[in-house]
Amino acid sequence: MAIKHLRVAFASQYQPGQPARMQAGAPLQEPGGDYEMLHKQMKRLFNSKPGKKYGRFSEDIGENPFSAWLKDYLEDKQTFASLTDRLFGQWQELLNGAQEEFSGHLMLVHEALADGEVAYLLILESDSALRFDGNQALDSTDVLSLSRLNLAVRIELDDWLSGNTSENYLTLVHGRGTGEAGELFIRLCGFTNQVDVEKETLTFLDAVEAFAKSSEPEEAGKVRARAYEFCKEQHALGEPVEISALSGYLDESQPERFREFASQTAEMPESGVLHPDHRKVKKLVRIAGSGGGMSVSFSSDLVNQAVYYDRDKDALTITRLPKALREQLQRYLEDRND
Structure with a gap:
């Protein structure tokens, strides 16, 4: 500098x-x-x-x-x-x-x-x-x-x-x-x-999600994680996301694959550059929600592994609780029984 x-x-x-x-x-x-x-x-x-x-x-x-x-x-x-x-x-x-x-x-x-x-x-x-x-x-x-x-x-x-x-x-x-x-x-x-950041964020999320779903099941999570990592790194540098650069980052062996996929499935800007809000892009790797006195957040990789959702009952079952959360629950229940 x-x-x-x-x-x-x-x-x-x-x-x-x-x-x-x-x-x-x-x-x-x-x-x-x-x-x-x-x-x-x-x-x-x-x-x-x-x-x-x-x-x-x-x-x-x-x-x-x-x-x-x-x-x-x-x-x-x-x-x-x-x-x-x-x-x-x-x-x-x-x-x-x-x-x-x-x-x-x-x-x-x-x-x-x-x-x-x-x-x-x-x-x-x-x-x-x-x-x-x-x-x-x-x-x-x-x-x-x-x-x-x-x-x-x-x-x-x-x-x-x-x-x-x-x-x-x-x-x-x-x-x-x-x-x-x-x-x-x-x-x-x-x-x-000149830029609708909200619209470009949705374009980015839709393109990455569609690309992840088109990949092999075991690769889908890696695609989402790498896309989020790339977006986070660009944000730290104060730079937007170039689709061609992201494409090479997602698949080094076929660096044009995501760019070609995105150009066919999403409305990409002529410049080939997107300005997604990195805070909202986090949805690629985390599922979160709050309301009614409850706040829940977990990695999307844990779905059907440590977190199970029953649509019919609208119920969420969490296994392998974090140690700190388990200890808080145990102390709370013990104090309440006393």
Whole structure:
């Protein structure tokens, strides 16, 4: 990982109706050190965030000029300092009209990776911490939060500039509870949603389930498990699921078999890329449900081995109970009898 350029500005709006305050730092080129460590942690939080959205820049440059400014910078038509001056200025204008209080650091990072270049635009949050001052009196201070990231966007610069109309080169983190600031951040990015994650999750699940059922019975469970493992690994990397790569992962001896099967049995996107929600993909390997004071979860491999379901009686029989559960039940029954 190598940061080419980075710049941060602190913005605050404590009195709605009044001008927002903006204090920008100097633009940094290849800052290294602590900045690399901070960015690495923010990327880790970004990749681990569930419920990300995928899309592109809005074509309305008048309302959303960030993409035009960014393109001018990448084509050496303006400096990184000029780009960020404009970006921070627009963020201040958006906050001027905000009706809710806000404070936070806006950070733009241009990063060069081995397989291409990306840019991140993030809102860094703060935590309150206690310290002793020079007179050994207790004082409070604000420190950057290294455990929260609720507003951020990643731009796959190579995919964007390639002009491939099937690519969704923006990945957005838009956490719940961000309120008005979250909507203003989306406007600042110029993000438009192009991917129905729920639909693509169902497409993924249906394709894998159909493929598993078409396999030999003893292989079906392995297919589901490997598909879930692949999806989980991609989520950890912050990457979508490429059907061709998944196909090779499911069957190394016949790497095209799943891709060809899926293209015939499911409505696959033209790009050959899906963005399933890894939380829902877990259904491939676990069966779970809750309600009426009960919560049950177990591996799907245990069906008809340690877990038996009687459809006629709508009854579930569980054998080989986990040790901790068995001990809790025994203690409960003993206490109740006493």
